[in-house]
Amino acid sequence: MDLDQLRLAVREWLVANTPSGWHEELKRATKEQFRDFNIRQAKLLRQAGLLAAHWPKEFGGGGFTFQQQMVIQDELVRADFPQPRLLEISLAHIAATLMAYGNAEQQRHLSAILDGEIWCQGFSEPEAGSDLASLRTRAVRDGDTYVVNGQKVWSSYADQASWCLLLARTDPAAPKHRGLSLFMLDLSSPGVELRPTRQATGTEEFCELFLTDVEVPAAYRVGEENAGWRMAQTTLSTERVFNILELQARLAVALDEIAAQARATPWRHGQTAADDESVRQDLAARAAEVEVLGLLGRRLAHSVEVTGEVGPEGSIVKLFYSETLQKLTGLALRIRGMAAMLDERREFATTWTSGQWMIDHLKSWNWTIAAGSNEIQRNIIGERVLGLPREPQS
Template identity: 50%
Template sequence: MRYDLPGEPTVEVDAFRAEVRRWCEEHVPSGWRQAQTGVTDKEFVRFQQEWFQELRRAGYAVPHWPGEWGGEMPVDRQIVLYQELAAHDAPRLVLAFVGVHHAAATLLAAGNDEQRRRHLPAILDGEIWCQGFSEPDAGSDLASLRTSARRERDGYVVNGQKVWASGAMHADRCLLLARTDPEAPKRRGISYFLMDMRSPGVEVRPIRQATGESHFCEIFLNDVAVPAADLVGPENGGWQVAQQTLGAERGMTMLELAERLGNAGFGRLLDTCARPGPGGRRAMDDSRVRDRLALLETEVTGLRALCRDLVESAGSGTAGPADASIVKLYYSELLQRMTDFGAEVAGLAAHTELRKPMSSGWESGAWVLDFVGSWEWTIPGGSSEIQRTIIGERGLGLPREPRGT
């Protein structure tokens, strides 16, 4: 089932849609959901990298990157691309996500030419990245981080701990924040590094989650040497650089996720509601269920329109300071509402479904696992409370919250 965003497509966009549709019919792996359920880590990584290269050969892997690096796809075509990938139930680029979005946004905005030449082609070749921001005592209050980077000769020596690093067990590189000036005010003594995960002293420990997966990890850093060439921006200027990373996490990445939620996710919810249950009765036969579906469809349409507006305004330089936070907040809480409703209408049988495809998103149709997993989206990139503060202060111009003494 397909749900296209209303608009006035041009002849060129219609032709591009037909091109992407043909490509998806020929290249989206058939039976990938079954093949990616219960696989080993090695099989998962291989599948992800092969799928990324398949998209790269077609010119679909990094449509939002500048043209010199293989992107510069017009916004209307990016929307069509993600609509068709979602409608054809294509696998998600789970392992490439941080590299393609967060690392690339950081390198393009704040990296130097040498760093871009070294890492952007590597990302295209399959280099996997993770993000080392949060710590046990520095989650939403990220500026309180304690991981230290001490300057020594031609580099830095890093000690500390990071947590909630998605996919770190597979990563080649890490976007790392560390404190280089312990005497400076919290946000002014932080630096930003591109750390090699194979460096001596780096230890990764996966964290088992309630869904049974171990996507999140802890990273322990013991006298890890980081070359000065891997410092992004000025020393002690890492907080400003990190805003480029967080901006990508809250904003541009939402376009794909919104299309997946609106196409594949809502389509699976309709299928669940139309499936006969005990006695042959369908959830869809209940008027309250139909009302709820209508409300969710309206919300999904609003989310997709917000995402399109954000991408267009970001491209023209007219995005507001809180626009990305609005989209991130709306997506994460709508995802919760939709997966919660899916778990409700699917009934007790959904609670026995204990596995989901490794390369799927948060709208796989394994509704209980999707719902439990949806909660993570209200935390990374700034919790929902942080997003509301940003919207209030930067978007609406409300007074800043008083600081505690």
């Protein structure tokens, strides 16, 4: 199927299957209803062969080319189709790790993910965020099990998940990058306690995980013992690529909405915001950044398709996206003014640019911290792309 045929087919399917009134539905939804909504949307996409467009066919995915994925993501965004956010980690990070390092039994979870199995990540800790390799959660081998004790934080939607991809220290005597192992953790296991964390937006998208003498079967260890850091890089690097095409497409849609808002918003002296020179300059700058982000994202995704690897260029895309999102939502706030402060009972997060600009702007700061803070990304770019000396170690 050529790209035009694919675009037409996806567009026709979206016309028939995009639910009407779903924004209002999610404003009234409980956490359980939000979970059910996500699984329902995932099933719809799977039936159409669109749920895991980036997966190889041998694992049940669409096996679409990079260009075809661009078409699919573009159409999903422009149709305002609600994609299953609770499955993002499962479909991207977990899937990539299990495909690369999981054994046949562990890879059975790939089919379960396509059926709606929700995963979270257990990586960051209170004293190990950007310096992830300094984590302290311990996994001690005891026969055919590991006994795990420790604490994780910033685990997105862990209270909605059934499984967790857990990074823990198995050799405390080894250098910090070499004594880590990766595990599949059943969140229903005795000793696992989840505590949702309320954010400034009023939502609870993150959780703390407290692990007390949790027994994890040795069969749930992914790959070799003490090789977890290398495997975790597969998980983390996927965050640089997966959905970048969708994220950029959503920024482009948001930019159009903000420009229309500027034309309709009363300003000073009987003018609209769009008549203000500084607003127009801001809009032009944001338009240029969104366009550049699209070019960077396409280049990165194409490179991954060819080489199968994400290099330090992924840090450039992550850094540029987070700052573009911040500036774009900040501009929307400036244009809308006090009206942006109204609480409109925003639904559960389905996008970073929902049009409720105060909430979106607050949430944009997540991107400057998650998956490695922007300061860390600048270090990576400086050292691995520009060849600058390494930052002095304290």
